[in-house]
Amino acid sequence: MKPVLDLFLTFAKIGLFTFGGGYAMISLIENSCVEKKQWITHDEMMNVTVIAESTPGPIAINCATFVGYKQKGFIGAVAATVGMVLPSFCIIFLISMFLDNFLEIAWIAHAFMGIRISVGILILDAAIRMIRKMQKKPIPLTIMICAFAGMLAVDIFALRVSSITFMLIAAVISLALFPIRGNTGKAGPAK
Amino acid sequence: MILFDLLVGFLKVGLFAFGGAYGAIPLIRDVVLAYGWIDDEMLTYMIAVSESTPGPIMVNLATYIGSSQAGFWGGLTATTAVVLPSFLIVLLMMILLTKLLKNPLVQAILRGLKPCITGIILATGVFMILQHCISSFHPWSVDTTATILTIVLGTVYFGSRKVLKNGLTPIGLIGISALAGILIYGRTL
Numbered sequence: 001m002k003p004v005l006d007l008f009l010t011f012a013k014i015g016l017f018t019f020g021g022g023y024a025m026i027s028l029i030e031n032s033c034v035e036k037k038q039w040i041t042h043d044e045m046m047n048v049t050v051i052a053e054s055t056p057g058p059i060a061i062n063c064a065t066f067v068g069y070k071q072k073g074f075i076g077a078v079a080a081t082v083g084m085v086l087p088s089f090c091i092i093f094l095i096s097m098f099l100d101n102f103l104e105i106a107w108i109a110h111a112f113m114g115i116r117i118s119v120g121i122l123i124l125d126a127a128i129r130m131i132r133k134m135q136k137k138p139i140p141l142t143i144m145i146c147a148f149a150g151m152l153a154v155d156i157f158a159l160r161v162s163s164i165t166f167m168l169i170a171a172v173i174s175l176a177l178f179p180i181r182g183n184t185g186k187a188g189p190a191k
Numbered sequence: 192m193i194l195f196d197l198l199v200g201f202l203k204v205g206l207f208a209f210g211g212a213y214g215a216i217p218l219i220r221d222v223v224l225a226y227g228w229i230d231d232e233m234l235t236y237m238i239a240v241s242e243s244t245p246g247p248i249m250v251n252l253a254t255y256i257g258s259s260q261a262g263f264w265g266g267l268t269a270t271t272a273v274v275l276p277s278f279l280i281v282l283l284m285m286i287l288l289t290k291l292l293k294n295p296l297v298q299a300i301l302r303g304l305k306p307c308i309t310g311i312i313l314a315t316g317v318f319m320i321l322q323h324c325i326s327s328f329h330p331w332s333v334d335t336t337a338t339i340l341t342i343v344l345g346t347v348y349f350g351s352r353k354v355l356k357n358g359l360t361p362i363g364l365i366g367i368s369a370l371a372g373i374l375i376y377g378r379t380l
Contacts, residue, residue: 015246025247051284054301056208057277058215058247065281074282081278085270088246089254093266095240096258103236107373114372116235117323117341118364121348122242123316125361126213130309140306147310148317151217155318160225163217163311164207167304174303175296 003072004079010037011064011083018060025060026052033067040067060084139177143170193261194268196226201253201272208249208273214308215249215273217315219256228260231322239365249273336375344368 010032018025026049033039040048052062061081068080102108134140147166154161200222208215216238223229229237237259241251250270257269324341326334344364352358359367 018245051281054209054297055277055280055284057205057274057280058208058249060247061250061274061277062281065278066285069282069285077278077282081274085246085250085274088244088251089266089270091244091246092241092251092254093258093263095244096255096266099236099240099259107377110376111369111372112236112239113376114340114368114370115239115365116232117320117337117372118344118348118368119235119238119242120316120319120323121341121345122361122364123213123216123312123319124345125316125348127309127313127316130305130312134306134309135302140302143303144306144310144313147307148314149310151311151314152318155314156321162221162225164203164221166311167207167209167307170303170307171300174299178299178302 004075006037007068007071007076008079008083011068011080012087014060014064015084016087026063029060029063029067039071044070139174143173194264197257197260197265197269198272200226201257201269202276204249204253205273205276209304209308213248213312215252217311219249219252220315223256228256231319235319243362243365340368340371340375344371 014025014028014032018028030042030045034042034045048063048066049059051066052059055062061084064080064084065077068077070076072079103112131144134144147170150161150166151163153159204215204218204222208218220231220234223234224231237252237255238248241248241255244251250273253269253273254266258266261268320341324334324338326332326337344367347367348359348364350358
């Protein structure tokens with residue numbers, strides 16, 4: 001099979017069969033790209049995860065772009081990324097045409113009234129997991145609490161402040177506060 | 192023009208969405224509410240659908256919102272826009288700037304950015320729950336049914352995660368809450 005087509009089909013399969021996105025996908029990508037196809041090594045896979053976490057955008061997309069580029073350059077990156085996105089694009093597009101009609105059916109509307117509650121819980125769960133992984137040091141904790149309080153106030157009082165504003169402020173503050181060192185290991189405030 | 196708005200709106204989302212799918216939800220909420228495309232209620236439904244269909248949640252949400260606003264081309268525009276920044280950044284990194292991530296300046300920014308995003312996600316989750324439990328902020332009034340449902344579902348979800356090694360999955364929770372919704376709201380309404 002032509003390598004570009006192979007990339008496309010492999011990532012289309014991953015895109016079609018992973019629910020929940022993000023970290024659920026990483027294990028599937030590892031399984032097909034490292035173990036089966038041997039397109040990248042295990043170490044490279046670790047690197048992708050770090051890159052994916054530190055760059056914006058969906059983690060699965062970052063991985064697809066990385067693996068595709070590694071295999072076949074720019075064309076490979078495009079093939080893998082498009083492959084990743086295409087299956088869910090088609091599914092969601094179909095659903096979007098019908099959801100409004102679905103919601104007029106009484107029991108489906110009731111089901112969604114229950115579902116909306118679980119969405120809040122899931123977001124909370126994601127936040128809790130991130131807090132667990134966070135460095136428990138004064139500066140990061142303060143930034144987190146300020147961002148939390150600020151954002152909650154913006155939501156409750158329906159203010160027109162974007163979360164991007166908070167992120168830019170946090171970026172400036174951390175440039176000012178964190179000691180800038182060449183080594184990233186355990187660099188941090190002495191206290 | 193709607194396609195241009197979708198393009199700009201979702202480029203912004205794609206560029207600032209650190210921290211995976213849930214990092215993008217506050218941003219998408221910002222953009223969607225600012226343009227007045229859909230309300231909080233509909234967004235919540237779309238998040239549930241995006242979580243329950245295969246593929247990256249952020250991309251699913253973009254496709255969904257785009258299609259609902261401007262059909263096929265809207266979906267295509269929003270999806271491309273949300274994917275493009277991360278695609279280009281990874282590409283750029285591999286071509287030129289492999290060491291960029293190790294740059295101390297970048298590291299310093301990321302160290303402050305991560306807790307900030309965590310706080311924003313936490314606020315979004317808390318607000319979404321409050322929104323359903325408190326039917327109105329002024330005057331203050333509580334929706335008892337939703338509050339009880341939240342407590343029960345929250346206990347079941349976090350409880351199962353604590354007790355069992357592979358507790359309830361997000362899709363499992365959505366399934367249970369759908370069932371609970373049919374039983375409770377179908378009876379009382």
